[in-house]
Amino acid sequence: MKETTIVEKEKVEPNSAVLIEGLPGLGMIGKIATEYLVKQLKAGRIAELYSPHFAYYVLVNKQGTVRLLRSVLHYWKNEKGENDLIMLTGDSQAQTIEGQYDVADTILDFAGKKNVKLIVTIGGFRKEVKDEPQVMVSATSQGLLHKALEAGAKGSPSGNPIVGTAGLLAGLAKLKKMDAICLLVETPGYLSDPRAAKSVLNVLKKMLRFDVDLSGLDEEILKSERIEERMKRIEEERRTSAEKRRKIEEEKVSYIS
Amino acid sequence: MKETTIVEKEKVEPNSAVLIEGLPGLGMIGKIATEYLVKQLKAGRIAELYSPHFAYYVLVNKQGTVRLLRSVLHYWKNEKGENDLIMLTGDSQAQTIEGQYDVADTILDFAGKKNVKLIVTIGGFRKEVKDEPQVMVSATSQGLLHKALEAGAKGSPSGNPIVGTAGLLAGLAKLKKMDAICLLVETPGYLSDPRAAKSVLNVLKKMLRFDVDLSGLDEEILKSERIEERMKRIEEERRTSAEKRRKIEEEKVSYIS
């Protein structure tokens, strides 16, 4: 494979659609949120994206069959509202600089052909979170920003870089005169963070005015909180015992001097 | 050279063929197995593959002549059974991400032109081995998997990445609607492992129903076992003397404190 390639599995022709991107990244938020949407909306797989800029290994699935790293695109026909949804998630991001630009470009070309009117990218940014994780918004235009603010997002601090596909899709969209919005949500980031994914989906459903039940994420959230607590306990024990060791060492030294 | 290039040395036109790939990797298993097949079947060299994605040095052979890094393809006409064999091995794998995809792609294009119906890739995966090294199989379809399981392979654990040409050939084959199967065999991996190569060839000959005498590998296996034992002995001595040194140090410290 010499070029990034999108293989269509089912031809769809939306009148107007929103493309939601959620690839692996900090806290796996984009991936969790997008995969949850796909499952909850029973969206159908319409295409797969392959690229020579992905890592050079293949995965073995449960049935023992191999497959290349890829992104997958699902489609949900919105029977009640204005916008259909195309959801993109996948195994990984491109591994080289030029590859990152190339993959984002290929996605936007596909979006253009499918009458996508808005690109929404989802990601996390590192922050210790106390209560509800806040969603920060940036966009290609002021109008879009206001829609997200109304839906509960906060303005993104300026100067903030948005790294990878989530950022480049928005930046390149602007260049191609397409609308795009980035939703980054606070996350400690070292573990899968379904709580942050729920926050971002709450903003998204209000903003795009479609209905989806998010309670299915609560069990995942409970599980992740239990893991987090266990890790905190282990870390505390490690720190206490390191502290003890340090004191013993200090006593030796002061004894000598 | 600006492109990966296959130089044909002899035109062959199989009706139906299997391409067996065995490039250098963990335990050198693919290379050992493929080279043994080539020698044992007296297969003839039909082509060489060169690529600007290989490392930028040349090798000097015994006669003092230089040559680029390359892969070589050999051909064996199966007079008794259904499938002819094309065997690919070589000096090294591509050195860049995009190069890995490009080389695998070029091999598959060649395979398509030669009526190859099945790609078999051979490699190792790291594991301390007690008795007979197990062969793990993954494939592009359930039907193929079953054939390999019948021939003595075990199912590959899911989630397992298969890195490099062995993986990409199978993944890209699937994308191009070609059949492919990966045979990975257990190996400690730090030394050339002819024993693991023999295990994989045992599965292969049963699966493809061709006959080849594998006893020629036994001498290599004996040699490698002797090297392994010697290395274990050296490692043990190193550990014992390090242990002694550590104790002396501890005594000094305890004397001071």
Place this chain on the structure above:
Amino acid sequence: MKETTIVEKEKVEPNSAVLIEGLPGLGMIGKIATEYLVKQLKAGRIAELYSPHFAYYVLVNKQGTVRLLRSVLHYWKNEKGENDLIMLTGDSQAQTIEGQYDVADTILDFAGKKNVKLIVTIGGFRKEVKDEPQVMVSATSQGLLHKALEAGAKGSPSGNPIVGTAGLLAGLAKLKKMDAICLLVETPGYLSDPRAAKSVLNVLKKMLRFDVDLSGLDEEILKSERIEERMKRIEEERRTSAEKRRKIEEEKVSYIS
């Protein structure tokens, strides 16, 4: 985006122009000088340069809108003198070797179309500076060198490499039979250095015979001097306390032995 691209915002057709390049680098001198010129001359934005060789992130500006990394080109019509100015600055340089050559090449192609007769590149080179920072000149021809020497620059020491876009623009210009001149100014380099930027602009305005008031930089210079002094004080304190610690350690050791 697969290629470095210049997007024109406003078509201009200079009879004869000078292109001044000042991208981020040592001491941020090129960027400070070029941005000051743009502001002071009230130059209008005529084009933006985007490249898949820039880093793969986007920036969020104060209004919360996202944008790709880019270079921007401004144009100033010189009503009194001979040469109009095109000024190029931006967020960053290309991140790969081939990208550096590609971006410089694209800039020169644009310059050619805009009747640019001279390329001036601005940068810093690391040196502890006592009084006025000296400007070192190198160029594509002896005639150009003399003009810069007359304007107060000194000859650049031979063998000196000029790294990045500032260097490649000049080197590639020569290959394309265009005139180019590099002005590198002495700078300690670890902080933004408006004083060095003022030195370079002083040479530039004399050489190109255009008038621009540079007193607006004086406030920036004062600010940066204050920061520098504070950092020196902190560094001195750090050194003093490190010295103390070292002496205590030495006394311990000599006590033991």
Place this chain on the structure above:
Amino acid sequence: MKETTIVEKEKVEPNSAVLIEGLPGLGMIGKIATEYLVKQLKAGRIAELYSPHFAYYVLVNKQGTVRLLRSVLHYWKNEKGENDLIMLTGDSQAQTIEGQYDVADTILDFAGKKNVKLIVTIGGFRKEVKDEPQVMVSATSQGLLHKALEAGAKGSPSGNPIVGTAGLLAGLAKLKKMDAICLLVETPGYLSDPRAAKSVLNVLKKMLRFDVDLSGLDEEILKSERIEERMKRIEEERRTSAEKRRKIEEEKVSYIS
């Protein structure tokens, strides 16, 4: 610049020529030898090679003019013997894997157009040298090997990799059915080694049957021997004083324990 480019300065049309390559590498042998030949034979510059795969900086020469990194090709019309010489040397080698193959390929294309019948590449390989540095030869054919052996070279040990342009030129030449020979000479390699360069030129002039006075290298050899001796003295002093320090430390420790 998007492609490796050769700019011809003077059109020459040899009936039959040998291309001698000597780029910077271990001990700078290729560069020293080739530059000496150029000077001694009063060869004229016929072409320059530029590449986006060279490092992204420019050099300033003594007159203060800038230039891109490049290779230069000189031509010597052999009035007495059979073969004209084209000599290639330069600032550096390509910086990426694909760039290395691309530059070597471009050189061979040029050589083909100029009726080059033989490529000779010169380099060093690391070895402590006692008397006369030995020249090791490898080539694209047995016939060529014998010519070099007759001229005083020794056969290169097999398995030896020849890295960079010196190797790739020979490997790619073979692929293109051109003749090539690599002369690698023993060198400690950490300093410029004119003595090794003289050894290789001695073999070369015998093999190609052209006459060139090599005594001009003797002064360089004397200079380099003096530098070498000074460095050995410094190294010895360093070792002696390190030894002393170590003994003092040991005495302290043994005093404590």
